Amino acid sequence: MEPVLIAPANATLLGIPGMFFALVIPIVGVCLFTYIIAQRSKPLVLAAPDERFNNIGARLINVFKIWLGQYRQPRYKTAGILHILIFAGFMILSIRSLSLVVIGISEGFVFPGLGGTLGVVYNLLKDYAATIVLAACIYAAWRRGVIKPERYKVPARYGKDHTAEAVFVLGLIATLMISESLFEASFVAAQKQQGVHAEFLAPLSLAWFFKNILLFASPGVLQTTHIASYFVHDLTFFFFLCFLPMGKHFHVITSLFNVFFMRTEKGNIKPVRYGTSEEQLDDLESFGVKKFNDFTWKHILDFYTCADCGRCSDQCPANAVKRPLSPRFISIKGRDYAFKHFPLRKGNGSEQEPLIGDIYEEDEIWSCTTCGACEQECPLGIEYIDKIVDLRRGMVDEGMVPQTLQKPLGAIEKRGNPWGKMEKKRADWTTAEGFADAYPVKIIGKKESAQTLYFVDSVSSFDDRMQSIAQATAKILSQAGVDFGILGKDERDSGHEVRRFGEEMLFMDLRDRNTDAILNSGVEQIVTSDPHAFNALRKDYQGLPPVEHISQVIVKNIKAGKLSLNGTETNGKVYTYHDPCYLGRHNGLYEDPRQAIDAIPGIKRVDMLKSRDRSFCCGGGGLMLFYEPEEEQRMGVLRVEMARQAGANVIVTACPFCLVNIEDAIKVSGLEGQMEAIDLAELVALHLPGEQQQDV
Amino acid sequence: MEILVCVKRVPDTAENEIEVNSDGTDIERDDLVYSVNEWDNYAVEEAIQIRDNVGGSVTVVAVGDEESEEVVRREMAMGADNGILVSDDAFEGSDGKGVATLLKAVVEKGQYDLILTGAQADEGAGQVGGMLAAMLGRPYASLVNKIEVVDDKKLKVGREIEGGNQEMSEIDLPCILSIQTGINEPRYVGIRGIRKVASVEIPVMGTGDLNVDAAAVGTAGAKVKRLDYFVPDLGDGAEMLEGSTDEIIEKLIEILKAKGGLK
Numbered sequence: 005m006e007p008v009l010i011a012p013a014n015a016t017l018l019g020i021p022g023m024f025f026a027l028v029i030p031i032v033g034v035c036l037f038t039y040i041i042a043q044r045s046k047p048l049v050l051a052a053p054d055e056r057f058n059n060i061g062a063r064l065i066n067v068f069k070i071w072l073g074q075y076r077q078p079r080y081k082t083a084g085i086l087h088i089l090i091f092a093g094f095m096i097l098s099i100r101s102l103s104l105v106v107i108g109i110s111e112g113f114v115f116p117g118l119g120g121t122l123g124v125v126y127n128l129l130k131d132y133a134a135t136i137v138l139a140a141c142i143y144a145a146w147r148r149g150v151i152k153p154e155r156y157k158v159p160a161r162y163g164k165d166h167t168a169e170a171v172f173v174l175g176l177i178a179t180l181m182i183s184e185s186l187f188e189a190s191f192v193a194a195q196k197q198q199g200v201h202a203e204f205l206a207p208l209s210l211a212w213f214f215k216n217i218l219l220f221a222s223p224g225v226l227q228t229t230h231i232a233s234y235f236v237h238d239l240t241f242f243f244f245l246c247f248l249p250m251g252k253h254f255h256v257i258t259s260l261f262n263v264f265f266m267r268t269e270k271g272n273i274k275p276v277r278y279g280t281s282e283e284q285l286d287d288l289e290s291f292g293v294k295k296f297n298d299f300t301w302k303h304i305l306d307f308y309t310c311a312d313c314g315r316c317s318d319q320c321p322a323n324a325v326k327r328p329l330s331p332r333f334i335s336i337k338g339r340d341y342a343f344k345h346f347p348l349r350k351g352n353g354s355e356q357e358p359l360i361g362d363i364y365e366e367d368e369i370w371s372c373t374t375c376g377a378c379e380q381e382c383p384l385g386i387e388y389i390d391k392i393v394d395l396r397r398g399m400v401d402e403g404m405v406p407q408t409l410q411k412p413l414g415a416i417e418k419r420g421n422p423w424g425k426m427e428k429k430r431a432d433w434t435t436a437e438g439f440a441d442a443y444p445v446k447i448i449g450k451k452e453s454a455q456t457l458y459f460v461d462s463v464s465s466f467d468d469r470m471q472s473i474a475q476a477t478a479k480i481l482s483q484a485g486v487d488f489g490i491l492g493k494d495e496r497d498s499g500h501e502v503r504r505f506g507e508e509m510l511f512m513d514l515r516d517r518n519t520d521a522i523l524n525s526g527v528e529q530i531v532t533s534d535p536h537a538f539n540a541l542r543k544d545y546q547g548l549p550p551v552e553h554i555s556q557v558i559v560k561n562i563k564a565g566k567l568s569l570n571g572t573e574t575n576g577k578v579y580t581y582h583d584p585c586y587l588g589r590h591n592g593l594y595e596d597p598r599q600a601i602d603a604i605p606g607i608k609r610v611d612m613l614k615s616r617d618r619s620f621c622c623g624g625g626g627l628m629l630f631y632e633p634e635e636e637q638r639m640g641v642l643r644v645e646m647a648r649q650a651g652a653n654v655i656v657t658a659c660p661f662c663l664v665n666i667e668d669a670i671k672v673s674g675l676e677g678q679m680e681a682i683d684l685a686e687l688v689a690l691h692l693p694g695e696q697q698q699d700v
Numbered sequence: 701m702e703i704l705v706c707v708k709r710v711p712d713t714a715e716n717e718i719e720v721n722s723d724g725t726d727i728e729r730d731d732l733v734y735s736v737n738e739w740d741n742y743a744v745e746e747a748i749q750i751r752d753n754v755g756g757s758v759t760v761v762a763v764g765d766e767e768s769e770e771v772v773r774r775e776m777a778m779g780a781d782n783g784i785l786v787s788d789d790a791f792e793g794s795d796g797k798g799v800a801t802l803l804k805a806v807v808e809k810g811q812y813d814l815i816l817t818g819a820q821a822d823e824g825a826g827q828v829g830g831m832l833a834a835m836l837g838r839p840y841a842s843l844v845n846k847i848e849v850v851d852d853k854k855l856k857v858g859r860e861i862e863g864g865n866q867e868m869s870e871i872d873l874p875c876i877l878s879i880q881t882g883i884n885e886p887r888y889v890g891i892r893g894i895r896k897v898a899s900v901e902i903p904v905m906g907t908g909d910l911n912v913d914a915a916a917v918g919t920a921g922a923k924v925k926r927l928d929y930f931v932p933d934l935g936d937g938a939e940m941l942e943g944s945t946d947e948i949i950e951k952l953i954e955i956l957k958a959k960g961g962l963k
Binding site for chain 1: 731733735779886889
C-alpha cells in the first residue's frame with residue numbers, strides 16, 4: 005500500500021534526497037556535541053582530585069530520589085511542579101525523539117519493544133507529555149518574562165539579566181513539542197482524508213488539535229507540513245543538544261552525574277587535598293583553592309550544573325542581610341570563568357589569575373556562616389561549604405585574613421580559646437556561687453575519673469552569659485544520675501570554626517590535643533551542649549567514644565524515667581524552637597530538642613515558617629562572632645522577626661552561639677521585655693525538680 | 701632597598717592577665733604567652749610591602765634570650781628574607797641604650813638603607829629607635845603611619861598629628877623610622893607558614909660577633925635601673941566596683957544617674 009504521505013526519508017529537498025539531510029544532521033550534531041563536551045571536560049581533567057566513588061548505595065538513592073524523583077523540586081511549589089512536568093515530559097519524549105531521528109533514515113522504524121500494546125500506550129503517553137510540556141513552557145516563559153519572581157533577578161554587580169537565555173530555551177523546547185506533534189498530526193490527517201486506517205491520537209492532546217485543524221488542509225499542505233516539521237524537529241533537536249553546554253541548560257546533561265557525585269555525608273569538610281595524607285600536607289606547595297584548577301573536578305561540575313534557579317541564594321541568610329555573598333553567583337561566576345578560560349576553540353586555561361580579586365572577593369568568601377541552607381535546597385546537589393572552606397584555606401595560606409579574625413585565631417593558637425583567656429580559668433564556671441555546692445562538677449584528671457565527658461567548648465566555658473548553659477547542662481546530667489566530668493584546662497577549643505575558616509593546621513593541632521585528652525580521660529561517652537563542638541567531635545575528629553547532644557540525653561532520660569520535669573505556668577508565653585544549623589541541617593537532630601521542650605507539662609510551642617531543614621541561621625558561631633561583615637541587617641534580627649510572626653515570644657535555641665546572636669538581636673530590635681531567648685538546657689534545668697522556677 | 705626591622709618578643713597583652721609578682725621585681729611570668737610586639741609586626745609588614753614594590757630584602761633582628769628566636773621565625777614566615785638573633789648572657793639586663801648599642805653593631809655589619817622599629821613596645825619605653833638613629837648619626841622620623849618611596853635617596857613619611865590631621869615629611873635615606881600601628885594591615889601568619897620556615901637557620905650574634913664594648917651593654921652597662929613594680933594605691937575618690945559584670949554595670953549606671961551623668 006502506498007503511504008498517505010511521502011516520508012522524510014523518501015522526500016526530495018532542493019533536489020537532494022531527504023535521507024541525506026536525515027543522515028547529515030545527526031552526524032554533524034553528534035560530532036559537534038562530542039567536540040563541545042570534550043572541550044568542556046578539559047578543566048575537569050586538569051582539576052584537583054576528588055573522591056566520589058564511595059557510598060555507591062547512597063549515591064544511587066540520591067539519583068533515584070533527587071534526580072529521577074525530583075524530590076527537592078516541590079520545595080518551591082510553582083517552579084517545582086513546572087520543572088517536574090517538563091522533566092517527566094523530557095524523559096517520556098526522549099524515546100520518541102530518538103525514534104524520530106532514525107525514522108528519517110529508515111521510514112518504518114519502531115523503537116524496540118514499542119511494537120505492540122506497549123507502543124499504543126506509549127504513543128498516548130507521549131502525546132499528552134508533549135502537550136503538557138508545551139503548556140508548562142508557555143507558563144514558565146510567562147513567569148520569567150512577565151511575573152518575574154524576585155529570585156531570578158541579577159544584581160547589577162553580577163552582570164546582565166539571564167531572562168533572555170531562559171526564554172530562548174523555553175522557545176526551543178516549545179518548537180520541539182510543536183514540530184513533533186505537527187509531524188504526526190499531518191500524517192494522521194492525511195490518513196483520515198484518504199479514508200485509510202488512521203493512528204489513534206490522544207484526545208485533546210496537541211497532536212489531536214493539530215490533526216483536527218489539518219483535516220481541512222490540502223494534501224499538498226499536509227505533505228509540506230509533514231516534511232518541514234520533521235526537519236525542524238531534527239534541526240532543533242541537535243541544535244538544542246549542542247546549545248545545552250553553552251549555559252545554564254548544561255544541567256540537562258550534567259545533572260545526572262552531579263547528583264550521583266553529590267555530598268553523601270553532612271557536616272563534614274573535605275580534606276585539604278584528596279589523596280594527600282595529613283603527614284604529606286607539609287609537602288604541598290599551596291593550600292586550598294587559589295586558582296581555578298585548584299577546585300576539584302566535582303566542584304567544577306557543580307559550576308556547569310547550576311541551573312541558575314536562585315534557590316540557594318533565596319535561602320542564604322548572608323544574602324538575606326545583604327552581605328556580599330550570593331551562592332548562586334559563586335556558581336555562575338565559576339561557570340563563566342570556565343567558559344572564558346577554556347573556550348571552545350582554543351586555549352587550555354593556562355593563564356590563570358588568582359580567583360580572589362578576579363571573580364571572587366575576600367569579604368564574599370568570609371561572609372558565609374556555613375549554615376548549609378544552600379546545599380539543603382539545591383535540587384542538583386551543588387556544594388558550597390567545601391568550596392568556601394577551600395577558598396578560605398587559600399586566603400589563609402596567602403595571609404589574607406581580616407584583622408578581626410587574626411586576633412581570635414592567634415589567641416586560639418596560644419591559649420586554646422578565641423578570647424585569649426587563661427587555660428586554668430576554663431573550669432571557672434563550675435565554681436560559681438550558688439552552683440558549686442549544689443552541683444559539684446568533677447574535673448577529670450589524675451585524681452578523678454568519670455564515665456561521661458561533658459565537652460563544654462570555649463564559649464560556654466568563658467562567656468559570662470553562656471556559662472549558664474554549661475551550668476544548666478551540669479544540673480541536667482547530675483539529676484539524670486550521669487557520672488560525668490569535664491576536662492578543665494586540658495580542653496581546648498574544638499576548632500570547629502577554625503577548620504571552617506580555613507586554618508587547617510591550627511585545627512589539626514587542636515584536634516590532636518583534644519583527642520589525646522579525651523582518650524586519656526578514659527571516658528566511655530561524650531555529651532556536649534554546643535552543636536558546633538558536637539559536629540566537630542562527630543565529623544572532624546576520629547576514634548572518639550560516641551558523642552551525644554544534651555537534647556538527646558534529655559529525651560533519653562525522660563523516656564527512661566530518670567528525669568522528670570515540673571510543669572509551667574504559661575503566663576501567656578509562647579515558645580518557638582530555633583533549629584541551630586549544626587544540630588539540624590548538619591546532623592539531622594530536629595525531633596529531640598522539640599520533644600525535650602514538649603516534655604515540660606503545659607508548655608505551648610509553635611514552629612516558625614522557616615524551621616527544621618529550612619531553619620534560618622542566627623548569624624553564625626565560633627569565629628563568625630568576631631568577623632565584622634558588611635551587612636545591612638543582622639541575621640538574628642530577621643530571625644527574631646520570624647519568631648514574632650509565628651506568634652512566639654520566647655525563642656528556645658540549643659546552641660550558645662544562637663543564644664548570643666538572638667539575644668543581641670532582641671536588644672538591637674528594641675524588643676527587650678517583649679521577646680526573650682533561652683537555651684534548651686537552661687529551659688529544661690529550670691523545670692527540674694528542686695530547682696527554683698523563675699519566670700521564664 | 702635593604703631594610704632592617706628590629707622586633708621584640710613581649711608578653712601578649714591581649715591574651716594575658718598581667719600581675720606584679722609578690723616581691724615587686726617583675727610581673728608574674730608563669731602563665732604568660734608571648735608574641736611579637738604589635739608595633740613591630742606592622743613594621744615588618746610595611747617592610748615586606750616596600751620590598752615587594754621596589755625590590756631588595758628584609759632582615760629581621762631581635763635582641764633577647766634564645767626564646768626570642770620564635771618571633772624572628774614568625775616574622776620570617778610572614779615574608780622577611782633573613783633573621784638575626786642577638787643573644788648572649790653578657791647582654792642580659794641591658795637598658796634602652798644598651799639595646800640600641802647592640803642594634804647599632806648589627807647595623808654596622810650590614811648595608812641597610814632603611815631601618816624600622818616599632819613606635820614602642822608593650823613592656824617597653826619607646827626609646828630604642830631614637831637612640832639608635834642618634835648613635836648612627838642618621839635621620840629619624842617617629843610615629844610614622846605612611847611611607848612613600850620617592851627614589852633610592854628619599855622617602856616621604858607621614859605622621860598623624862592632633863585632631864586626626866596628617867603631616868607629611870621628606871626624609872633622606874639611609875634613615876630610621878619608628879612605625880605606628882594602623883600603617884597597614886599585617887598579613888596573617890598561620891601554623892603552616894611557621895612550619896615552612898621551621899628549619900631555616902637563624903644566625904645568633906653574641907659578643908664575639910659584634911663590635912661592642914662589653915662595658916656598654918648588659919647589666920654592667922645599664923645606667924637606668926628598675927627599682928620596683930607595684931600596683932598604685934587607690935587614690936581618693938576612686939571607687940572600684942565589684943561583683944559580676946551585670947552587677948558592676950548596674951552600679952555604674954546608678955552612680956552615673958546619681959551624679960547627673962545620665963538622665
